Amino acid sequence: MPTKPESSVSVEDAARAPLMEIRDLNVHYELRGSALARLVGGEGETVKAVDGVNLVLERGEVLGLVGESGSGKTTLGRALLGLVRPTSGHIGYGSHDLASLAQRQLRPLRRQLQMVFQDPHAALNPSMEVSTAVAHPLRIHGLVNSKAEGRSRAAEALERVGLSPAEQFLDKLPAELSGGQKQRAVIARAIICGPELLVADEPISMLDMSVRAKILELMLDLRADLDLTYVYITHDLATAKFFCDRVAIMYLGRIVEIGPTEEIFADPKHPYTQALLRAVPDLDPDRRVPRDLPRGEIPDAAAPPHGCSFHPRCPYAFEPCGWEARDLRAMFERRWLALGEDAYAKEGPLVGEIDEVDPNQELVRLRAGRHASELVSLLSEARADDPDEPLWRGVEGIEQDGGTVVVRFREGVDPALGSVNDIDVACHLHNPDLRPT
């Protein structure tokens, strides 16, 4: 990522140093993991779960990490707590860099950095009493000397999260608690060491509608009382809008848009954010689901699209967005979807397996043999049938080279976060140098 985003710290906040500064953070996972696999020539694939993220976390704020599954929001959240080893980058916390600290040095810091999990059923050991579970962090960090002390501290924490009277809950097993009570216990466990930062990973998505508000209210209370900073990970834009001061929209490991909640929800800049917002079901029965949702689904994270990851689905995609061979194949699939089985039977063999020819390249050579000219005319037919298809904006030229048809795409550019008012957005539409006139 070429540029560093400017921090969105406003002037009055600057007096307080930020809680955390994340620079160029990468978390990559090797697929088919072993070095051995690569040694023997298996092209070991890498999933860039977090891909060059820059972020400043202010003290006391609630930052929302919003995205769909596979967007990297959970991985990023866990990296902030040192629960995931970053591949590279910097996580400044106080005088430490969490990204490079050894596990041993990380441990004492974990007291200040806590997590609340999505599934309260799974987060509690089913055979551990609530008092033991809640006091567990104290024991790990050696903050209590006796079991009794742990128990009384656990009781305090339980009262704090509203499980009152605590005596009623201390000796229960998780199975004896309702979903909301379990989540309260999980939160009690998270705050018992007096943390500064709480990363809450979808803390209410497993709960019933009537309970969600209670947990959110509790979290807001705790934030005010204990001076907490939250990172709120969610795919639910409605709670993000209500709960967060700032939101970062993530897509395939990158932050595509970040800014104050109100502004983003009022005027989203990135086409992806816009799509997400329009897709949220609303209680207003007069509103109808939009017909123009982004097509397709989130691509395979092991082989993200060229250029802007969102371009294959983006209705506004244009020349520099990173067109490549797969987009051509997707275009044909959409075409056949529209035209039906017969068109596929006729054209399918002509097009062949585009995927197997130079994926991720700006130049596609389609071996068509003696049908080369037919393929050229098919391509122009397809273009004529759907001239508004964004793909054609990216096609620079189609040439026939003997038995090969060469489709040349325009060079793609990785979008970097750039400021538009208070919002940082990674989209060429907002880049004055590239924006179509």
Next chain:
Amino acid sequence: MTEPVLSVRDLRVWYGTERGPVQAVDGVSFDLRPGETLGLVGESGCGKSTLGRGVLGLLPRAAKLAGEVNYHGRNLVTATPREVQRLRGPDLGLIFQEPLTRLNPLLRISQHFEETLRTHEPGLSKREIQHRSIEVLRAMGIPPTRYRAYPHEFSGGMRQRIMIAMALVLRPSFVVADEPTTALDVLVEAQIIGILADLRRNFDTSLLFITHNLGIVAEACDRVAVMYAGRIVEQGPVADVFARPQHPYTKELLRSTISLSTTGLHYIPGAPPDLVEPPSGCRFHPRCPSAMRVCPERFPEPVAVGPQTVECWLHGPSDLVPAGGSEPLAREEITVADEA
């Protein structure tokens, strides 16, 4: 008005458990007209999934069913398992919550379609099967290139579309969709809602849409039935119910739903009741802000309020309310210890 496709009368479902029978569905009645989508909402454990499956005769062996499920003049509750099984597919369809595990991993998508079509239309040629399958897959946005792929080669959203296609390829007149988008992402969810909303237009299929998400009901359904503790407490056209909810539970549920326009938090105190020993009278009375003395005494009768039907003593009938019954009920305090 046209004849209902499906008419459910006083349906009851019990489960045997160690602690005693659970009255999961407790005397539910509703009608579904051709091409109509009925949203069935409620919190987890209210019996909405049990109801959906009970209608299709797909309950586990431990469950007992009573009442009427009238489909084209036949009562599915008393029909033989074989008869019901014949209807499943060409007449009654089901779309599941977890699309990822609903396809046999060892069979190609094409084989799934072949099996389904061969079962109910044995005379079809392979060519016809392929044609019909690909057409319905196309309608669901699955390109023909993927017809022979294996289930694991598809994402969750695509698998759900395949499941829907497989339910629709037989053109059933009634489909139960059981939380079909719960496991899916926002955009995919919107896509699926779009597809299901289109069913009415394109397939003339009636849909029982089970969900806990009121927003989805608002977007995709014609009518809504709100379930609480095994009963439908309110049903009516979506627009009316959302604009003028009549049952206190519906009101509370709408208020506590967090949407993009939410500005303040609200919640219902307490927790849904234990269905082994449900509260007397109106099941909601211990949590109801408007509970009256009559509420724990007697079961409320269904009452028409405008286009809606509501089971709540607030709406009468007043001749059944005993003297002093409309005095406010002195409620026991609800603590966090009782919450969900």
Next chain:
Amino acid sequence: MSSRTSGSLRTYLVTRVLLFVPQVLIILTIVFVLMRVAPGDPVTVALGGQRTPEQLAELRADAGYDRSIFVQYAEYITGIFRFDLGQTITDSREVTDIIKTNGGATLTLTVAAFLVALLIAVPFGLLAGRYRDTALDATLRIFGIVTYAAPVFFLGLLLQLAFARGLGWLPSSSQASPVVMATVEQRTNIFLLDALLDGDTSAFWNGVEHLILPALTLGLLLSGIFIRIIRINLIQTLRSDYVEAARARGVMERRVVVQHAFRNALVPFVTILGLQVALLLGGAILTEQTFNWNGIGSQLVRYLENRDYVAVQGVVTLFALAVVTVSLLIDIINAIIDPRVRY
């Protein structure tokens, strides 16, 4: 996506094959260490009680048993890579020769037992799972538990008593009658095959008669666990979401069971089969003992009694290689038949 599938299958298989080497090395090391840790050595076992301790010590030193354990380990490992498993101490046989002459018997027994087990377990397991919690299921389950829990020698003895002693239908020990065995020329060391190669059908049937009881004993042992595995797999499969989905599409129950449940239930079973090779070999050792079956297992016991660790090491090495190889093969087969297996 489909193109990547085949590529990853290839990668998976290559990786899997390469993993084979460290797996084998680890097992070999364990075998070596265990053999050195076990008390006793061939000299004292053979001559203790006949010689003075000083003489024994001298003999042990002469035989090189007091050499550095690392030297011995290095020799052992390098030997294996030259397919040289050494020479037995007690009777100076090449270990490879034991494998060559006795392997045929073990192979015959295990293959026959495996077939018996599959013939019993696949129908029984599927029936038990299909008619779960019925009297049939209970009967088959008890059958499975009994065959699995019954010690091989006990089961073998029972069969011997019933069919050999009692009814007198079948011979109870050895691969063939001594005279028959002496007349068949040893070519492949697989008796039945040798008999056929000799064109001696009466010798062949003599061999088959001798094979029935041991194969049944070992086969029953295996079938016990097979039945359980197949039954549980089938029950789980019958509970699986896609089976319910098939029912919800109105697919006939018989077809649901056959098409969706049986096949899918047998896939994990194939995976587990690989793990059963160890059980099979373990059972083979006991069966060979019981039926005087001169396979590798009975040799292993004999050499173990004599603390002939070169021989034991060699035979166990072979067993370990067999287990690892079969599990490799099973994994490969599994990767091919199950489209989901990708690592």
Next chain:
Amino acid sequence: MRTWRLTTTTALVAGCALVLAACGGDDDDGSGGGGDGPEPTSDTPLIVGTTDTVTNIDPAGQYDNPSRNIVVNVYQRLLTVPLGETEPAPEAAESCDWDDETTYTCILKEGQMFSDGEEVTAENVVHSIERNLEIQHETGGWELLSGIESVEAVDDYTVTFQLSGPDATFPFVLTTAAAAIVPMSYPADELQPNEEVIGSGPYTVEAFDPSQQIQLGLNENYSGDYELNNGSVIQQYYDQESALKQAIEEGEVMVAYRNLGVTDIEDLEQNGADRGVEVVRGEGVEINYMVFQVGREPFDELAIRQAIAHIVDRESIAENVYRGTVTPLYGPVPDGVAGHVTTFEQEYGAEPDVAAAEQLLEDAGIDTPVSFDLWWMPDRYGAEIADMYGEIERQLEDTGLFDVTLEQLSWAQYSTTFSDGSMDAFDLGWFPDHPDPSNYIAPFYHSENNFLQNGYENQEMDDLIDTILTDLDQEERIAAVEEASVIAAQDVPVLHLWQRDQVAAVREGVTGMQETLDPSFTLYYNLVSGVEE
């Protein structure tokens, strides 16, 4: 005896002439080679089942009974102890004699041949001895020959042994399998492979699979005077005693020799006739005994050892535990071997005498009960050892004089542990190398060369052992053995318990088995006839 046997066999030869004629047809080029080829009385193969396992058929590689048995049938030795006798007599030798105290000369018979056609000469004897001593195989019996300083072929048929010291047992040494004669083609520094065995004995090895069976054929070149009662031998190996028993019952084998279980023998004796099986018995030379740790408490006290000798009831053990398959042993030398005397019976009586034991202990001022550990191993001398020590424990404790703790170890550990002095008392068994009584005295009682390492010292005993080992006068030696047996009974460093009978089961019609079950502890296959099944 020998003449008697010859006449019987002649009769048999005559009787079987018809059979021979009938069978001879398909015996392709069989035994027709030379005029002095073997003339078996029957062509029927003899099928012998055993639970033994044969290891090496090279004389330099064996020291175990099963292997020795094959060696003795395949090779010749200079001398042998004829069946039923106790003194060595010539086999391959024409004659042997002492030149002086340390020089022994043998003259070979002429014209004896190995199975490959080479003649047996003095050179072969030298080679056999020298390679055995050179190889020193870890499981071999070369130590038997270690008293030989040099061996020399004086001429083609004369060989002279120079001993490092006087050794009266040397003629017996030459009867052992370690001294069997091998051809020059056997390597001087390593064992001959089992598949390529060449000997001058009555049999040749046709095929050998140590896990399954050995096939012996007749040696066409055999010129010795053993009569041959079968055309070939198959020895079939069984892992389990029960399998061996079933095999003889099913008729798969004609002879079951060695290691039928005690209960199996009992069953066959009672019911075998119905199944065509009979049990044959002969004197055995395997003994079992209990060793006391004489060097320390409690068994440094003679009275305690003698008290135990008074109490232990050997008859009861033989009858109740072993069902009559062993014979009580009342002296160091078993019955059937020269010098056998029942000195323990003379010292302590045949009946247990608790009162005498009590008196002994009281006189010696010993506090009772005396407690001690008694060790045994389950996997070496048969399963009944467990019951036997249970019985002994009961016998001792019933008197109230002893408190016995039974301990067991597997043989692998036991074999190294018993000699370290940590066991108060322990069980052992013994197979002799050869049936000379010295073999039952010298290894047990000498104060230095005592493999038991139990701290027993007695100068008188040492002197007697010297006589037994070196005096060439046989009468003197036997007298010394008898005297040593008396001292052994008085001092009780070792308490002898039993000698095991040799027991075999044979199919009806099998002959010759009885004769071969003698203290030579060898199954001479040639004596035994097969039967048609």
